[in-house]
Amino acid sequence: MSSDIIKRNNVKTFGRGTQPMVFAHGFGCDQNMWRFVTKAFEDDYRIILFDYVGSGNSDLSAYDPDRYSTLQGYADDLLDIIRSLDLTDIIFVGHSVSCMAGVLAANEEPERFENLIMIGPSPRYINDGDYVGGFERKDIDGLFEMMDHNFIGWANFLAPAIIKNPDRPELGAELTESFCSTDPMIARKFAEATFLADNREDLKRVSVPSLVLQCSDDMVAPEQVGEYVSGQLANSTFRKLKATGHCPHMSHPEETVEQIRQYLTATAAA
Amino acid sequence: MRDPADLLDTAPCGFLSFADDGCIKYINQTLLNRLGYNRDEVADHHVEMLFGIGSRIFYQTHFFPLVKLRGRAQEVFMLLRARNGDDVGMLCNAVRREQGNSADTECVFVEVQERKKFEEALLHARQESDRANVALNIRAAEAERASALLQTQAVQLSRQKAELQAFNEELATLNEHLEQQRQVADEANQAKSNFLAVMSHELRTPLNAIGGYVQLLEMEVHGPITGEQREALGRVDRSHRHLLRLINDVLNLSRIEAGRVNYVVERVPLADVSRSVLPMVEPQIAAKELEFHSVLPANIFATADAEKVQQILLNLLTNAIKFTAGHGRIVLEIGRESESQVFLRVSDSGQGIPAAMLEKIFEPFIQVDATKSRTAEGTGLGLAISRDLARGMKGDLAVESVPGVGSRFQLNLPIAK
Numbered sequence: 001m002s003s004d005i006i007k008r009n010n011v012k013t014f015g016r017g018t019q020p021m022v023f024a025h026g027f028g029c030d031q032n033m034w035r036f037v038t039k040a041f042e043d044d045y046r047i048i049l050f051d052y053v054g055s056g057n058s059d060l061s062a063y064d065p066d067r068y069s070t071l072q073g074y075a076d077d078l079l080d081i082i083r084s085l086d087l088t089d090i091i092f093v094g095h096s097v098s099c100m101a102g103v104l105a106a107n108e109e110p111e112r113f114e115n116l117i118m119i120g121p122s123p124r125y126i127n128d129g130d131y132v133g134g135f136e137r138k139d140i141d142g143l144f145e146m147m148d149h150n151f152i153g154w155a156n157f158l159a160p161a162i163i164k165n166p167d168r169p170e171l172g173a174e175l176t177e178s179f180c181s182t183d184p185m186i187a188r189k190f191a192e193a194t195f196l197a198d199n200r201e202d203l204k205r206v207s208v209p210s211l212v213l214q215c216s217d218d219m220v221a222p223e224q225v226g227e228y229v230s231g232q233l234a235n236s237t238f239r240k241l242k243a244t245g246h247c248p249h250m251s252h253p254e255e256t257v258e259q260i261r262q263y264l265t266a267t268a269a270a
Numbered sequence: 271m272r273d274p275a276d277l278l279d280t281a282p283c284g285f286l287s288f289a290d291d292g293c294i295k296y297i298n299q300t301l302l303n304r305l306g307y308n309r310d311e312v313a314d315h316h317v318e319m320l321f322g323i324g325s326r327i328f329y330q331t332h333f334f335p336l337v338k339l340r341g342r343a344q345e346v347f348m349l350l351r352a353r354n355g356d357d358v359g360m361l362c363n364a365v366r367r368e369q370g371n372s373a374d375t376e377c378v379f380v381e382v383q384e385r386k387k388f389e390e391a392l393l394h395a396r397q398e399s400d401r402a403n404v405a406l407n408i409r410a411a412e413a414e415r416a417s418a419l420l421q422t423q424a425v426q427l428s429r430q431k432a433e434l435q436a437f438n439e440e441l442a443t444l445n446e447h448l449e450q451q452r453q454v455a456d457e458a459n460q461a462k463s464n465f466l467a468v469m470s471h472e473l474r475t476p477l478n479a480i481g482g483y484v485q486l487l488e489m490e491v492h493g494p495i496t497g498e499q500r501e502a503l504g505r506v507d508r509s510h511r512h513l514l515r516l517i518n519d520v521l522n523l524s525r526i527e528a529g530r531v532n533y534v535v536e537r538v539p540l541a542d543v544s545r546s547v548l549p550m551v552e553p554q555i556a557a558k559e560l561e562f563h564s565v566l567p568a569n570i571f572a573t574a575d576a577e578k579v580q581q582i583l584l585n586l587l588t589n590a591i592k593f594t595a596g597h598g599r600i601v602l603e604i605g606r607e608s609e610s611q612v613f614l615r616v617s618d619s620g621q622g623i624p625a626a627m628l629e630k631i632f633e634p635f636i637q638v639d640a641t642k643s644r645t646a647e648g649t650g651l652g653l654a655i656s657r658d659l660a661r662g663m664k665g666d667l668a669v670e671s672v673p674g675v676g677s678r679f680q681l682n683l684p685i686a687k
Contacts, residue, residue: 144324
């Protein structure tokens with residue numbers, strides 16, 4: 001069971017510390033995205049990286065369209081890993097949609113978590129009355145349309161080619177070149193689970209202390225959303241980065257590391 | 271040779287380069303023309319300004335991580351946003367070049383117009399087929415469920431059918447047995463009735479002779495007789511009468527059972543029939559000093575055989591007198607029982623009949639107490655005959671009784687209007 005999950009989610013463990021630091025990648029990426037920041041924590045922590053089923057080098061045969069139709073399926077991946085490694089005192093670092101997977105997991109087993117560090121979180125991307133998520137439904141549909149156009153080539157050419165040529169893994173690799181995901185149809189489903197989700201109620205139930213890292217000029221998770229998230233969480237610190245865009249751990253790894261380190265030092269001292 | 275920058279500006283594809291922070295470094299004239307911008311409007315702006323919102327998300331979540339992690343992107347479809355708001359579908363190849371501390375991403379864009387239309391048609395067809403598939407799957411699942419249900423029901427039905435068949439066969443066998451037994455019983459009954467009818471007739475002939483010769487002797491046809499002889503002849507005569515009555519009753523019963531009784535059914539005024547019977551029993555009533563009452567309204571008519579009704583009533587009254595001690599009370603009533611029936615009822619204040627005996631008294635040769643049969647003379651056939659006659663006229667004879675208080679016999683007959 002345990003080894004199945006390690007293989008299923010392509011779990012990688014390294015570092016010289018004992019306290020686990022679990023890094024969870026966001027929509028559109030895989031565990032490689034953390035490679036600019038993990039080095040900084042290797043000496044003091046046990047680093048755990050993984051790919052959600054359907055992303056990176058996960059086991060595609062484990063993909064279940066029903067399970068992964070909502071973020072709960074992704075939270076269950078996270079819980080499966082945490083339970084099979086029997087992790088406690090976890091420092092969870094999530095990017096983008098993974099912040100909500102972390103919230104769902106921490107609400108289910110709060111005693112295993114010490115901190116939740118959220119980079120660019122959003123509990124709901126679509127505006128709703130007074131709530132500003134940053135997008136209208138038609139914007140999200142525009143994203144879906146683009147993904148559809150990208151996967152049509154895959155569906156009509158590459159998928160049959162991959163199925164017919166299991167001895168030619170480079171065909172799958174080509175796909176990874178353009179998607180960071182081995183299966184664009186799964187990426188499309190992940191997009192729906194991410195951008196149509198509403199986890200605002202789940203924020204109120206979080207008891208684990210948290211840090212919200214907010215980028216400047218992040219069009220995916222605008223500042224208003226980051227403030228909203230921090231405001232809804234019971235014991236939360238809000239930090240705004242100079243970094244712009246949605247992926248500070250890739251574009252501005254030094255500043256991201258520095259902010260995480262400061263927060264961990266402060267909470268350890270308290 | 272042409273200036274390479276000039277060449278880039280007139281190339282039949284878009285060219286764009288931007289820094290890691292998204293800041294546009296260079297854009298060629300072809301792309302500017304296609305999107306409707308001046309170079310000044312876009313220079314040093316964020317590359318997101320050239321994207322629609324969906325593309326911006328895609329850029330942040332896919333495109334940027336891709337080129338950052340892998341250094342290139344190939345054949346990625348992106349929607350660029352023209353100045354006038356139009357979305358322009360383009361295929362993009364990109365490469366990221368690191369130069370010292372900075373890195374630039376250089377992209378080539380080729381517009382896909384005809385191909386996009388084709389793809390859209392394909393996508394539409396795919397979505398339609400997906401929807402149809404989903405609907406089909408739902409239908410198939412429903413059909414499967416229905417079929418499973420039907421199969422279960424069919425299995426149940428066939429099991430029930432098999433059970434019913436087995437049960438039917440058992441019933442048929444039982445029926446056959448019963449039919450055989452009934453035939454045997456019918457034949458036995460018929461034989462018994464025939465035997466009784468013949469025997470009764472054969473017995474009556476010598477009895478009539480005995481009766482005739484007793485009368486001749488009493489009339490001293492063959493010479494004078496003594497007082498003692500007369501007394502003895504009286505006893506012979508009484509025994510002869512009793513035996514004759516017994517034989518007559520047996521003959522009647524066997525005739526009824528053999529179905530050889532004819533009923534002359536007519537409209538019978540019950541009051542008249544009742545009055546015709548009373549003289550036959552009045553001497554016995556007087557002898558036992560019994561109190562007798564009758565209620566005989568004139569408008570009660572039965573559809574029956576008057577003679578048989580007389581016979582039944584006589585039997586009931588004789589029984590009542592027989593089983594009621596001196597100074598007791600007997601009541602005869604007629605009336606309307608229901609819309610369709612009239613009744614004729616004889617009540618007495620006699621010894622009554624125990625509950626266990628109530629039905630048995632209608633069986634042949636039964637009297638309530640065998641030891642009393644000597645005091646209560648009779649053949650034990652009267653009630654059996656009476657009930658058979660009542661039923662032969664589509665009526666019935668029933669009894670209610672409380673031991674020590676009395677009995678009430680009621681003859682019901684079809685009403686005549």
